[in-house]
Amino acid sequence: MKRITVKLVVWRQKGNDDKGMFKTYLAENIDTDASFLEMLDVVNEGLVKKGSEPIAFAHDCREGICGTCGAVVNGEAHGPREKVTLCQLHMRSFNDGDTIILEPFRARALPIVKDLVVDRSALDRIMQAGGYISVRTGSAPDANAIPVPKKDADQAFDAAQCIGCAACVAACPNASAMLVLSAKAAHLSYLPQGKTEESQRVLSMVKQMTKEGFGGCSNEYQCEVACPKGISVKYIAQLNKKYLVASIGSE
């Protein structure tokens, strides 16, 4: 077992209307097998023991699937390792004596709740605008009534893996949510069940994204690099095409 000590430079901000600032903490004698969030737990236990406010950070499943956790670590959303969420980053990715700068996912559409916690309800509202197939409970035909080519089903699955963490928004210079949006549109469009509402879906979701204050896509591809699930930017291109077709076709 190896133990390291790192210096944390952490963004502290009481609320969205307050002024934030960086504060420095020492994470001492941390087992390199500990996860990044477990390291933060240790630091927070120390702070609470002293009666100080612990660093607020969002987290839940701690196995990389719920999409709750996330912060910008040394300039990279979810930290230096590819295709992992912050909870799946381990301290063996760091060296003794390292300085680690921790910031929230920053975007106008993601207001700060506290410290590293941001409000991602805008993503829910984009989904509400059309991220579904309008089927009522009980009205479904037999599951095997409509065969779906395996390739399409697999592609739908790949796109459906998005965990809604918003790392892509944080990584994008325009703070665009196009990766989240296009992945959902692609997931549903690959399936025959989702084709019926395709045009309406892309128009409504894009409209909502703009309304929420997310920026547009300028093909920086930073989103794909930051995505812990490896969601491809190809869905954005597909979405643009669908959006164009839908716009021309709309009344």
Place this chain on the structure above:
Amino acid sequence: MSADNQLNSNVPEGDLKDKWSQHKFNMKLVNPANKRKFKIIVVGTGLAGASASATLSELGYNVHTFCFHDTPRRAHSIAAQGGINAAKNYQNDGDSIYRLFYDTIKGGDFRAREANVHRLAEISVNIIDQCVAQGVPFAREYGGLLDNRSFGGAQVSRTFYAKGQTGQQLLLGAYSALMKQVNAGAVTLYTEHEMMDLVLVDGKARGIITRNLRTGAIDRHSADAVLLCSGGYGNVFYLSTNAMGSNVTAAWKSHKRGAFMANPCYTQIHPTCIPVHGDYQSKLTLMSESLRNDGRVWVPKAVGDDRHPNDIPEDERDYYLERKYPSFGNLVPRDLASRNAKYVCDEGRGVGPTKLAVYLDFRDSINRLGKDAIEARYGNLFDMYQSITDSNPYEEPMMIYPAVHYTMGGLWVDYNLMSNIEGLFVLGEANFSDHGANRLGASALMQGLADGYFVISYTLGNYLANVSLDSVSTDNDAFAKCEQDVNERINKLLSVRGTTTVDEFHRELGLLMWDKCGMSRSEEGLKEALKRIPEIRDRFWKDVIVTGDADEFNQVLEKALRVADFLEFAETMCKDALERKESCGGHFREDSQTPEGEALRDDENYTNVFAWEFKGVGNEPELHIEKLIFENVKPSVRSYK
């Protein structure tokens, strides 16, 4: 036991296979125009809560849905890996509704209610249809039809799956249905709201008190019925495969207001998890059970053999599952696999730095099938293992150890999913009803969605059509009283300003529960736990540190409130385990085993459900009994030798 203490499950008359369809016909309906007048509160947005919210609002009810997460899609159903069972018999391998029913009853060690389980098996087929229509990308064959796999030792292939992320895809399906209804204005969604209390008016569930986790505001919400879909209580053990936020609070508060807690001692310990690696550890990670299809479980024959596993020759290894259970080998059910891992570690033959682990070895499978074949089957799991442990399972055996995974116990409900409190319904893992003493793999997702999509839509209507409800405003004294209780508890926690952190108390409780009420339980151990839990609880209320204030985003306070409830709940759980003097399913009593050390059920005395009534914190709860009647399946001894 007096006749007063016998619970009536309200199972309808008739043949097992006709009960549900007949009951659906007999139930009263609510006029479509009247549905809008009924306000329904749903607590929780996992599979059960999200599906119930969407379905009820589609029917026309005025639904108000609450979750403590920042979005409904984070609920812990998202983490389920393996799959969802359904009696579709698409594989033509002999599956049927009756076989799924039979397997579930047997798997539950004959401690589940026959009628509920049969209904679950019937509905299972509709769930798959519904999910496919929503766009859930299940695995498919080249012909475009749905693929199935065998799971958890089942002899038929009835499990539908989406790689190792079935729970995620099913939850996103239910979430999308919920989002559709929010957009339609049919569901009012309250995220970051934690239920703090249940409000009863004239003995009926008529509302809840919530804490807004963002602002700290305490709010009152009235309704005509309350649906709890708040999940399981595995985090009473501190370390479990549950999410950090999973808690017992909503269920426990309802229990304190009169809802009976049934069979809380039934917990499922999953055999294949990544072992504990340090005292800072916050949670345990499950590795899919499917790994046991090709991995061989072993420990060294000698105590204290510290050699690298690859240096231990074949004849010095003990493949203990294959040795003890030659016909099932490494594929014995979860409870047996878990308990035997504990035994070899107790003998001092555990491996790894903590000696609380066993090997799961793929060497022979890799030699037989090739590395590519193993990678195709388990690649993502191997990657996950390597990412967490920094060890390469293609080159050295994995290390695994059992961990708390699922809780079969929960609030008592009748056939209609209503608790003993009128108007309080309990769905999904939060209720006790379908899995008996042990849940089969791929059945949790099935139950959550069955309850939410296809059961509650009928039974809630029947309740509302038959009951006469006065309109209740949140100005009612009952709401004021509950709100006051919540505020007092919060203020009390904040005023302690002690020296011990919430996590330190939680860890202490968890270790005690794991030790005394975990994989193996004894009368002596449980009595000791029952003595120590109140001591820890007393210390908690005298010495806990909760920083910050009540009226702000305060994660320490959130956690403290949840742990305070676990500290009360744990006592009832141990009491239940003490009272059930038999071994069954996930509940193994050391004083009830065969000469070979296998679990010994006592059908004569314990073919029943224990449902506990709250009598005050620290006081003995009162026991109510529901007799389980097996008219269709004759209880037999589970043998895997």
